[in-house]
Amino acid sequence: MEPLLKGTNLVKRYGKVTALDHCDFDLYPGEILAVIGDNGAGKSTLIKAISGAVIPDEGEITLEGKPVRFSTPIEARAAGIETVYQTLAMSPALSIADNMFMGRELRAPGIMGSVFRKLDRPRMEKFAREKLNELGLMTIQNINQAVETLSGGQRQGVAVARAAAFGSKVVILDEPTAALGVKESRRVLELIRDVRGRGIPIILISHNMPHVFEVADRIHIHRLGKRLCVIKSGEHSMSDAVAYMTGAKLPEGVAEPA
């Protein structure tokens, strides 16, 4: 099987610091790939390179076999790669529906939409409500309430729902459960499986080992700016994974880099 999204020899330097050091990356269709690594290992740079937030200095990224070069997150989004950022990227004073459709608003049919550029509020609200219900993460009474009046978990839910609703090729989730309680985390993990169920592969960045081992099909372990190894969650233990990513232990067949 060919990888859906593939990174080869990616390099990114910030001054003298090499954040990505000839790193490879593969995401296969329909899988959940977790990316784990110690702080400063370069996993957020890797994710940013894939989602268009940083432009790698060297290397190539291919999506469905075709080389792509994103210079902004908007371009990556247009190609079907949706990202839920740790900061959530939502406008607090605007409503849930406004936020879900930010940058891809629906216009009203007929002359009101084409000439006067009127938004199709009812359709946007209906869609937003459906997506949030599908997610089941929360009961929202008013789809027009400002995002800042939601709790942290609810906000996270809206951001995840937005990505799940629009991501057609890949959904990237950066620490999606970091701000959530036990119950809300459970819902997000179920949602991740739902999204995969629809055939969309997911990249999950997380520090939460139980969550990673529970949902991920494969685990990409990042260390010192490159991929150290990829393990299957059934074949290794959590303590192995932690040992690999901190350098306490080497996986079989891998020589210590540097």
Added chain:
Amino acid sequence: MASDAKTATSFEEGLKGASEKVAEFHEEQSLLKKLQHWLHQTPSAVPLIVLVAALIVFGFLSENFFRAGTLSVILQQIAIVGILGCAQTIVILTAGIDLSVGAIAVFSSVLMGQITFRFGLPAELAILIGLVLGTGMGAMNGFLIAKMKLPPFIVTLGTWQVLLASNFIFSANETIRSSDIAANAPALQLWGGSIEPGGVKILYAVFLMIALVAIMAWILRNTAWGRHVYATGDDPQAAELAGVPTKRVLIQVYALAGFFCAIAGWVMIGRFGSVSPTASTGQLGNIQSITAVVIGGISLFGGRGSIMGMFFGALIVGVFEMGLRLVGTDPQWTFFLIGVLIIFAVAVDQWIRKVAS
């Protein structure tokens, strides 16, 4: 080692039997909280309440206050500030500030007058050129702010001086007299015309201001562009990541503000009759428009408020000025009270924001 994964999540078995409800909304029911939430969703309510209260108070204090003539004069007085306020509103919604609105207005009016009288172009064409140049001055602010990433306060503090000085240099400090304009280029004075239903004079300028406020209120509320203006002011990084072309939005906002200022410049010719490079709007227009915006409950931190609030804010200033004059107090009380109102408005804004926490 699947068993390892199993034990690691086994703590969640404690969830069995726990309530299945998730994060539902139970509105806190204290009256003050409700008020705070309501104001949060209806940011123009505070100035509207203040306006109605001021009308009632002055209605009691002075029997002449509620005459149609008085009210039409109030509207007439705020016509220019209201149009400049439209410009200031969209800029402040993006968390910026435009100190050059008055300068652009005066310079545009001078350009319209001088192009007609010095270069002999038809007044209609001169007006069009003035509007285009005003838009260009605004776009220049936008370019410096969005592309050069300079702070709006500094950029517009600079362009305010530059444009006002250019205005004096270009016009050689010459005033074009009202009678000359009326005889040779009546189009320049268009907005000074009026209808007089039942003897009450209402300037065209008043209708223009109300129309501009209504159009902008609709655009800001009902178009994607309007939502992008709010998002850009609210959290520019988030807006950018969510797909809003924030730089383009900023340039468009400042250019549109320049266009409104040029319209205000055209209206000034109608209101004052003459074209004067020393019109007080060049200096006072900034402060007056910012005052209307702030009293109108639009947050200086961007992303919150409505243009209707600005309209109410401008009306409040007009009502205070007229009411206190009718009551016969020292006119300084007007500025005293407006100063108090500004601080009150910002305090209320801060309180409403706390609804989030």
